[in-house]
Amino acid sequence: MLILLPPSEGKTPADAGAPVDLAELSFPELTSARQDVAAALAAVSGEDDALTRLGVGSSLLHEVIRNTRLAHEPAAPAHSIYTGVLFDALGYQSLTAGQKRKADSAVVVVSGLWGAVGFADRIPAYRLSMAVGLPGLGKLASYWKPLLAAALSGPAEGQLLVDCRSSTYAAAWVPDADRTVAVNVFTERDGTRKVVSHFAKHTRGELARHLLTRRGKAPETPAQLARAAGEKWTVELVAGTARKAHALNIILAD
Template sequence: MLILLPPSEGKRAAAAGEPFEYHGLSFPDLAADRSLVLAALAEASAGPDAHVVLGVGQSLAAEVAHNRTLRAEPSAPAHDVYTGVLYEALGYHGLAAAQQQRARASIVVVSALWGAVGFADRIPAYRLSMSVALPGLGKLASWWKPRLAAPLGERAAGHLVVDCRSSTYAAAFAPDPARTVSVNVFQVRGGVRKVVSHFAKHTRGELARHLLVRGGGEPGTPGELLAAAQEKWTAELVPGTARTAHRLNIVLDG
């Protein structure tokens, strides 16, 4: 099983520790690409219109400034750096040791800066979204797509891919649709299904946690994933096509 997660917008900076090392990150073939994005981000973050380029408010000026010194900033495991609703619901530090090991082995975070990182990879906190177009590189989802195809395709081979990414990050890598299930979350309000971002993120985090802690082994097919989800939620599986992944729809009561 491979669980694909998006990063969080907010990140927890490490208070101390060594800077990240390229050779310490998963998918080492991406090292040169990561260096290009890092350099482009540092240059953009130093410009007078940095907040416009990065799509953030002036209140985040300190985080933008840190983008200029990421090679020297302290690093921490990705599961500590990424925060927010999804990661709080996943609750890595509340898992048993064996479950944490399973999380580190199963989870990959698709990132605008790193391309993709393992859950235990040591990285600094940064501010960059996959929707950003960096000068010299263009929109990052499009820039990363051909570069992620081989390393992530190899990592996903032979595994069921549980895709918990938002559409912005899903655009950067498309796994084999026959073995991929994208996770959608709906809340019923007034008898109508609606997508509510907060609940979608939270439920995707809960699903990831459920798959890590449940007994009975990891799901290996879309049908087995549906059965696992139905242990906790009302859920349905929409079969995929030759070009589109299966869809797991989790329906929450209003």
């Protein structure tokens, strides 16, 4: 089982430590592409219109400035750099040692800067959305799509992929539909369903935690995943097609 997560928008910078070593990150086939994206990001982040081009407000200027010196910024494991609703609900720090090892091997974060990283990979804090376009590279989702397909197809082979990514990050890699289950979250009142992004992030984080902490074997099929999620929520599994992933719909009472 692999759990696919989006990065958090905000990051918690490491207090100290050695800078990132690109050669030590998971999926080393992406090293050259990571260098190219980091260089383009540094160049854009040093321009007068950097905030506009990166789609952020003036309150995040310090994060954009950090983009210009990522090669020298202290790095820390991705699970401590990525923070926010989803990652708080996953609660890596409160896992047992065995559960942390499971998370380190099972969780893959798809990233606009790194392409994809493992949960234990050491990275610095940065600011870059997959929706951004960079000079010479274009829109990042399109840039990464063939590269991630080549780098992740091997590790994903034979695995159940629990896809908790948002649509922006899901566009950067479309894995084999037969082995992929996209996780959707709805609230329901009087038979009417609504999608709510805040609760979706939180619930996806809770689902990731449940899969990492529950006893027994990890789910290997969409049906087994639905049964595992059904231990905690009301769920329905919508079968996929040859080109469309299965969908696990988690229904929360409004």
